[in-house]
Amino acid sequence: MENGRKASNSTEAAFPQALIDAFRRHPASVAFEHRSRAVTRGEVLALVTRCAAGLRAAGLGPGRAVALATEVTPEGFAVQIAAHLLGCRVTGLRPGLTPAQLAHVLAADVDVVVTDAAPPPPELLRAAGDLPVLRLDSDLLAAHPHAGPLPGDGLVARGRPDDAALVHLTSGSTGRPKGCVLDYRALTAYWSWQAAHGDERIARLAAGYRRFLLFGTLTSAVMFEHLGLCLLGGGTAVIPAPPLEFPRLVERLRITALLMTVPRLHHVLDALRAGPGRATDLSGLRVLIVAGSPLAPHTLAEAVRRIGPAVHQAYGQTETGMLTLLTPDDLAHGPEGAATSVGRPWARTELSVRDAEGLPVPTGATGEIWARTPCAMTGYWRDEAESAQALRDGWVRTRDVGHLDARGFLHLTGRSRDIVIVNAVVHYCGALERAVAAHPDVDRAYVVAAPDRRTGEAAHAFVVAAPGRTPALDAVREHVEAELGVAGLPSTLTVLTDVPVAPSGKPDKRALLARVRAKAPGAVT
Structure with a gap:
């Protein structure tokens, strides 16, 4: 081994x-439907x-x-x-x-x-x-x-x-x-590229991939991963012509499975809330996997309500592939609190929560997530130092922070390196984002750290308002303090109509930090 x-x-x-x-x-079976061309x-x-x-x-x-x-x-x-x-x-x-x-x-x-x-x-x-x-x-x-x-x-x-x-x-x-x-x-050995899927959970997931929406780029690790599940399961990968008009595209192309980042899900929910003309029929959708960044529990609940029992939430990394999956069955019949998790470990995946010394912590305690899977990378190309930091005795250090509950569901807190240090106290941006997003005036939130002459660093929150609401900084601060006991965070609150997205499809925090430094005009603060 x-x-x-x-x-x-x-x-x-x-x-x-x-x-x-x-x-x-x-x-003779169709592998690809490329616009109007069947291959x-x-x-x-x-x-x-x-x-x-x-x-x-x-x-x-x-x-x-x-x-x-x-x-x-x-x-x-x-x-x-x-x-x-x-x-x-x-x-x-x-x-x-x-x-x-x-x-x-x-x-x-x-x-x-x-x-x-x-x-x-x-x-x-x-x-x-x-x-x-x-x-x-x-x-x-x-x-x-x-x-x-x-x-x-x-x-x-x-x-x-x-x-x-x-x-x-x-x-x-x-x-x-x-x-x-x-x-x-x-x-x-990759879980999605094997001819015989021996795992029952994989087989149940693969059954929904009859018409898998393939878009973006084949260089995406997650898109390539799930393409294998479609093709080896006998499904057809459907490659649409631009523009990608979600969610109408799903109905028009009779899509049964697709992957989606959290920002794209928000656009879909915006469209479903507006509902111009006749309603979009998403009843044929069997698998919608949302991944790439944290998904607020209230957004997950709305997605299930508006889209139906196709909604899954996944967690993984380029270094490891998919590590956990939260399924519709988990949401409907799982233990209390499952909806705040990213699901249970996926096929042939072991998770361990470790402290700063690399030692396992008790169930329920918070620490860094370590993962072991036969699908993991062997290292970073031509970067021995970074590889040595990421790989330890067969485990991959994800640099993500969270805990496993007694039922094996993984709850994420944030990135071990996505932090803000205020007056020498470390705060995880992920925890702050969840606390801000839980305020009823806020639909989603992202926090970045910027240098501050008084406190060393300060937390700056960017939010998209809940429909018909206007977030107030003082009210959000009080809510964060009640949730986390963190007085005075965040330092600023900027309301945006939308959040910039990086080429990876994830929220672009570098662009948000640039707005802090430039004090970009046009935002409500």
Whole structure:
């Protein structure tokens, strides 16, 4: 067992062999619905074969590295699967990377860059420098229109267990994105990419993925994770044409499963509250997973009331995949307090709450969340110091703070590093946000820390008002003090019509902090 992870069965074929075999069994079944184009599983295999032939011609194979700058298309998916089939290390270049970030990522031992942009963007070419930049259409697909099976026994995965398979980039909120590395052992053992889902909870979840809404980017760790659940379960990934008009899009495309960030959920709830014209019919929705940032209990309750029993709340990280899931059954029949949690540990996941010395704390006590799962990263690419901080004896330190209750439900308090230190006293921003958002005048709240000459740091809250309400700073302060016993927090309260969103889909706290520093006009404070 390496890094404390449970080793996968030695006879188990490497990723993506389970997907290849599943597609072979049902070649006529539709894998992707790309706008008005249906692409069967057999047609995807043909695309994979042609892409693999082109990548092999470019010198790629086990241990080599390819960076992909591709859109959400069947072809973009096929080239990634082809690279994995050859045993390559794949890094997805997500939209929104700055030129400096692009150059930093491509300098990390990448051999080839593949793009589907025509022509390739100048900033990508500049960042690539002397690296070969292949076009998906002309250099791979058009150049190998009649590619046959790969040498050997057909489409056989060649990934070696200890080789890096996939590098997921973090948001880069500290400047440079970190690369979370999954090796082929972890990717082969991944809960959503296995042919036989032995876990009953996985099987129940997969049953709802008949028509999974695929949007955003395939470089998203969570989107790629749940795409596997759809495709291996026999479902169809539906790729819509822009613009994404939620929630009407769900009804029009007959979507049964989708992922959503908390800011997008708020937009959906705004639309459902307004209800212009005829009501949106979401009765066909079976799974709506909300993840990415904390969800206030009152917002969760409203989502269930307006959308129905499809609403799930998930918690996880790029470094680990999904760790917990709060299901409709938990909300309807679980213990009191389940709605304030992020659910129970997911398949083959162990959670432990630790103190500052790394020792387990009693049930119900607050500490840092540590996680152990066979799906976890092996470390950060080319960053041994940061890897050593995050990985301890087979466990991943999430840097999130919370507690496990007696029934095994995880309750999050905040980030261990998302803090504000006022008069030498540490306060977790997550706890402050929940206290502010619990005020009846507030719909959602986000807290940032900024330097303060009197107190060292001060907490600044940004809120979106509840419909028809106007938050007052004094009333919110009194409410926070009653909840947490924290006098004088927050220092300022700024009411916004909406909260800025980062490229990751999460609330952009760097943009909020910039507003504090600039004292941005136009906000009510």
